[in-house]
Amino acid sequence: MLGFNEMAPPIADLLKFDINGIASGIGIVQNHAVNGDRSSRADASNGEVVIQKADGLIQYYLQVGAYSIPALGAPYVSSGNAVNQLYGPLPAGYIKIAPTQNFSLLAGNLPTLIGAEYTFTFENVNIERGLLWNQENAINRGVQANYTLGPVSASLSWNNGFYSKSYTWLTGSLAWAINSANTFSFVGGGNVGYSSFSNFATPVLLNNSQIYNIIYTYSNSPWIIQPYFQFTIVPHHPDLGVYKTTSTSGGAILASYALTDNFFRAGRLEGISSSGNASDGSANLLYGPGSEAWSISLTPTYQYKNFFARGEVSFVQAVQYTSGDV
Template sequence: MCTFKKTTSHRHDRYTIISLVMLAASPLAIEASHASPLALPSPLVFEAGPLGTLHAQGVASGYGIWQDKIFAGSGNPGNKHASTDISNGMLIIQKNAGLLQFYLQAGVYNVTTLGANYASTTAFTQHTFGALPVGYVEIAPTDSFNIQIGKLYTLIGAEYTYSYQNWNIERGLLWGQENAVNKGIQANYTTGPVTASLSWNDGFYSNRFNWVTGLLTWAVNKQNSVFFQGGGNLGQTDYAYATLATTPLQNNESIFDIGYTYSGDSLSITPYVQYTRVPASAIQALGAGTKTTRTFGAALLANYSLTDQFSLAGRVEYISNSGTVTDGAANLTGFGPGSHAWSLTATPTYQNGGFFARAELSYVTASSPSGYGFSGQTIDPASGSALGRTQLRGMVETGFMF
């Protein structure tokens, strides 16, 4: 799923929700706030002729993963008990002053999600948002209002697209119902303690512009805020434009999140609830069932700074999928119709200047109907039998930010 220059530049609007820094100097200041355990160093500032003053930053990191249960499919990292890859290899260049501004983020990246299969970094980059995952032009006539056009971060959710932006290395269960990047146009406005954004876009990167999303955040005071996010497909989309980004069922949903954030000197907490609905007409058109299907989820994210260099993040989640395996409901969560899933995640982090290292332990358990569990792909390599009820993962990630 922010605070930015002029409150909305680099639309990680979800950072507005967590950090409460309502007037950051630039998009990169988001990562420097205490809302994130990974603080990007100050940007390199340079003159670029007719483009004016530009800011540049970057991140280079890799990860290792171990899981007790594996996923089917040859040549896929998810079918191994252990694997390593690049998590972030990105360069960010932006112009954040004047009437006409821009933001460019280029490179390779990967996203791992609890209880779900995952691809190699090369495949993930190629089959999601490409080598320029985020890039937009911004027209900023005032400090309180701007319009952004291009490839934008979503307004939905309380977790962000890339691992270096998050308290945890992996994204959680609720992330699976949320989009990450979309193409479109977005208007952002701030007045006093209220920030509002409205976007017309292509939802789950479908290249069909029939989605509308919005975000409303009220900063009650310096430490407390409440937020509401919502959006949905105004029509129907029956295909996948990007094979890993355009999940067809979710691309036809309506989604709503509501939550609260406390952001203190050492402790930050964000509880929120999520509701989604996919209509029967879209489910039938996709051949995924016959009945309108819903999910309900709740999550609590927290981060505690032990010292200036050490922090500990935690996350607990619950998500349910309506229906049963016999009533025509769709499988929206990967755990099957009528399923319920829980997750626990703990992530200690160390950062010293531009260097960081962190470890993570996560556990997912699901009450799934027969034949489902972890997208129906979890297998015992010895017997070939399904084992999709629980999964334990350990991860490490380390790298440099500059």
């Protein structure tokens, strides 16, 4: 039997990994809660362990545990419901083959290429996800290829979209790092087939949509500023109740300013609108066909080493909404 030090290098390297943990709680108080939500609650927002090997030919990432997903203008998804009805106790987990510094292949439960916000609270400058994020997929199960050439990086993924049972989504991103502080990205993707599957994790209309982003990122301490534009479209699908092609368009500005090494101030301003009206066969992609919404969030944060505390105040306004859809 071979000992650890006698194993072939690729096999021995697999056992050299880092382990980190995230533990956080959340309390929410709100008025005018959307249908299906409560005016106040407390929950465990993260209780996860991350096992990661980020170098060598064979790499991997495993994120295991419980998580909640708070999002503006939508019912709160508690940690129990998120694990049981969304992505399970292993929401993100993949293997990565990196034969060169410029090229890699990934397979597994992958973070989406779509949008400017991440899925989990600890990954973002704001506690709650935004209105634009509500139109995007979050975790994809599939494969992804990455390639970089100088300041340009590209990714292409074949996956199951909104965590459906059909692998009919194709997404891609193209980013240009102008310099160390400025980056432009174009992201796009959509269902190249058709899927009628629907459950809590897979809203059937969004799973048959196309999504496009233009994202600009400025990162130069003490500022991080990220404006982006998003356009989504759901093609005409009578079998799904979409009798007229329907779209949403929106924009957002995310910003964070480091007051000191320990104090940060973050914010988000966004607006989104949907096409059509209640009588022309358009789908309900927001708060009724033809509805609009905007939001503003302010998130002061204090961090000391590995510990952090932050509060958030948000305001959401729906316009031209359909009664019962908000």
